[in-house]
Amino acid sequence: MAELTEYHQDGRTKKTTYSFFRGENANFHPTDESLTRSGFVRDYVVKNLAPKEPTISKSSRIVAFGSCFAINIQRYLAERGYNLLTHGRKDTYVSSMGDGIVNTFAIRQQFEWAWLGRVPEVELWHGYRAEVFGYDEKIRQATRDVFDNCDVFIITLGLSEVWFDEPTGSVFWRAVPQEFYDPARHKFRVSSVAENLENLTEIHKLIREHRPDAQIVFTLSPVPLTATFRDKSCIIANSASKAILRAALDEFMRGPTLNDDKVFYFPSYEIVNSCFINPMMEDRKHPHDHVIELNMKVFERYFCKSGLTDADVDRAFGRAALLDYTVARDGHLAVPRKKAPKAGGNVPRPVILGESRYSRLLRALRRPWSRLRQA
Numbered sequence: 001m002a003e004l005t006e007y008h009q010d011g012r013t014k015k016t017t018y019s020f021f022r023g024e025n026a027n028f029h030p031t032d033e034s035l036t037r038s039g040f041v042r043d044y045v046v047k048n049l050a051p052k053e054p055t056i057s058k059s060s061r062i063v064a065f066g067s068c069f070a071i072n073i074q075r076y077l078a079e080r081g082y083n084l085l086t087h088g089r090k091d092t093y094v095s096s097m098g099d100g101i102v103n104t105f106a107i108r109q110q111f112e113w114a115w116l117g118r119v120p121e122v123e124l125w126h127g128y129r130a131e132v133f134g135y136d137e138k139i140r141q142a143t144r145d146v147f148d149n150c151d152v153f154i155i156t157l158g159l160s161e162v163w164f165d166e167p168t169g170s171v172f173w174r175a176v177p178q179e180f181y182d183p184a185r186h187k188f189r190v191s192s193v194a195e196n197l198e199n200l201t202e203i204h205k206l207i208r209e210h211r212p213d214a215q216i217v218f219t220l221s222p223v224p225l226t227a228t229f230r231d232k233s234c235i236i237a238n239s240a241s242k243a244i245l246r247a248a249l250d251e252f253m254r255g256p257t258l259n260d261d262k263v264f265y266f267p268s269y270e271i272v273n274s275c276f277i278n279p280m281m282e283d284r285k286h287p288h289d290h291v292i293e294l295n296m297k298v299f300e301r302y303f304c305k306s307g308l309t310d311a312d313v314d315r316a317f318g319r320a321a322l323l324d325y326t327v328a329r330d331g332h333l334a335v336p337r338k339k340a341p342k343a344g345g346n347v348p349r350p351v352i353l354g355e356s357r358y359s360r361l362l363r364a365l366r367r368p369w370s371r372l373r374q375a
Contacts, residue, residue, distance in 0.1 A: 039310055061149050069223055071098065151211075200252040204260075218252075218263075220249060272291055279291045
């Protein structure tokens with residue numbers, strides 16, 4: 001019989017086959033029981049990702065832009081009195097289209113345009129209605145002013161699929177509007193980990209050259225592709241798209257920023273996709289309000305000088321977990337929401353697949369969350 005070795009998780013001593021040296025940092029994947037313990041988010045999600053102490057105050061000047069998930073960060077912080085330089089403004093693209101600059105090429109373009117005066121050779125920037133966003137000098141100067149006065153950059157990455165102009169190699173914000181599409185020059189491709197890593201590195205370099213003391217927080221949007229331009233299932237394409245960005249972010253955090261103690265990764269993607277059973281609304285693209293609320297609460301606790309504690313996060317996760325179960329049991333409309341997704345369709349009651357997956361977790365959820373077992 002193989003020799004067994006002991007290890008500790010969630011206050012329990014467990015045994016497993018003794019086969020390999022585990023090193024100094026053996027962090028185990030959570031079980032259903034882990035989710036019911038106090039400090040779950042702290043110990044299993046944000047461990048070694050946040051500042052040692054929160055650094056963002058109400059006077060900190062914040063810029064948040066990137067993918068559509070960036071708008072959630074803007075709204076949440078603005079509602080709580082934080083100083084969002086990009087909230088409600090119309091004189092910069094990082095505010096008026098701050099949730100639609102979804103790839104690292106487009107994000108890099110904004111920094112190079114604002115600080116270096118680098119203007120793309122062709123029209124690349126289009127809004128949700130295919131309207132042209134030009135290279136107006138007043139808007140560039142306004143963008144530069146916003147960046148020059150920023151204390152905290154929160155940058156959300158969205159996707160790695162891109163359309164580009166073949167003669168120049170320049171990448172579009174979004175897809176190419178139908179009226180401008182030229183098959184001879186407009187092409188589609190999936191950008192690589194190396195390309196996205198290069199973009200992240202250049203973004204970091206530019207910020208450090210112009211705002212050496214600014215804090216930088218990168219996140220990955222949990223919102224999936226609405227559609228893919230690949231000849232693959234959108235589910236498969238989305239998995240690859242997010243994996244490319246997540247790999248680039250991980251390599252970036254282990255490389256160019258290793259000695260920069262003001263650069264962070266916030267795990268919004270992991271909170272949504274790994275801490276809930278039914279995180280998305282019926283369109284399977286947009287997170288439920290309680291999922292977004294928890295995500296923002298976690299950010300506020302570990303990055304903002306809000307006075308929130310780990311216990312507050314535990315209670316917030318408990319409420320969100322109960323609502324998550326409510327969705328599984330009673331359907332999407334059984335939980336509070338501010339608005340329905342635009343293309344949600346019918347709202348069927350979710351089918352609970354395999355009651356065994358829920359049994360231990362639900363027994364714990366029925367207990368008051370104030371009685372969570374201490375780690």
